[in-house]
Amino acid sequence: MTFTEQLRQENDDVFQKIFTHPFVDGIGRGDVPKDSIIHYVKADFEYLNAFMKIYALSMVKAKSRDDIRFFFDQIGFVLNDEVHPHHNFCDYVGVEYEALQSSSLPPTADHYIKHMMHHAQTGTIAEIYAALLPCPWTYLEIGQELLKTYKPTKSHPFYEWITFYADEEVERITLELRHRLDQEAQDVSQEQKQLIKEAFRKSCELEWKFWEMAYICETWPSEQEASRI
Template sequence: MSFTQDLRKEAEPLFEKIYYHPFIQELKDETLSKEALIHYVKQDYEYLNAMIQTRALTMAKCSSRKEMALLNEGISFILNDESHPHHNFCDVAGVGYEELHGESLAPAAHHYSQLMLQTAASGTLGEALAVALPCPWVYLDIGKRLYEEIQGNKRHIFYPWISFYGAQEEPRINKTLEWLDKIAEQSTAKECESMRKLFMTGCRMEYMFFDMAYTQQKWPV
């Protein structure tokens, strides 16, 4: 089993927990509250800014154009495409997208963003890739499962969100998995352990992020 296959296996219970979180289940049932949708978009817009910066910091650690191009694709995806699922949530909630920009980060989004940025700034290339991997991987899993559950129903109010994440990122994720597997082959057991821990924490933070949106988590003081 490759390093990333091992990671995916270890994270299986977390992927399950995420899929069965009420945020995702109510999204599937078209009953998710307007407040949760708005809180999610406000926080995710800022989180994705941190992800762009994370990818940029990771790019500074690359040694080939091929590697740089893959991270560049990831940045372009956020800048040019990932506003579509946000627009879907805004349309359902009946609010304008631009109105939701400029929010300060709630505790879970703050922690997740800082973890990625700090790892990309001071960690190894493998650590930077590992901490940022749950982000696309978890969403691909959710998107595919939801797409199957709704049987591709275009009239589902969250069809744009579901079809976006269910389809678009797979080739790029597979390239990243191959890349991380190659890095792991050349790393010591200690370095692999650090990548593993960061990946698992990233998965936990994906759960926390949906939970934060669902409960509209804010700083209590």
């Protein structure tokens, strides 16, 4: 069993919670509250901006030009390709994508970004891989699960979203990150392996919380108080 296979096995409980979350299952059913989708896109746009910056910070700790090229290519994928599932959601709610940009981050998204930034700034390259990996890996498996369970046709409102994340390109990125983490984990101490496992686990849990954040339209307490006035 490889190190990342072990990580996947140890965190299957969180993966299953993600698959059965009402937002995720709603994507498969083609029925998600529009307010939740809007909240998701607003937060995910800013999250992906931060994800690109974390890739850029990771270049500083790259050990080779191959590492630098990998991070550079991932920035391009997020910047140019991951807008497509956002557009699918925006079309569903009937809101222009530009109208959902430059929003403040809800608490969970803010926490998730700072968690990854912490490892990018203070951790090893292995910790960075571990903190980043749950994002593409969970989305890949969400896409595959929804494709298998619901067998959406092109008339499905979220067909583009589902097929994007079930696509071989997301699988390629996931496998590449896994391969790089497996290589790095071969030569680290048990103490360092525990730090890697904790980084991966927290990112998995924050992926689940991100769906919950969007579904309940999570806001900061001060914003909740302001809305009551």
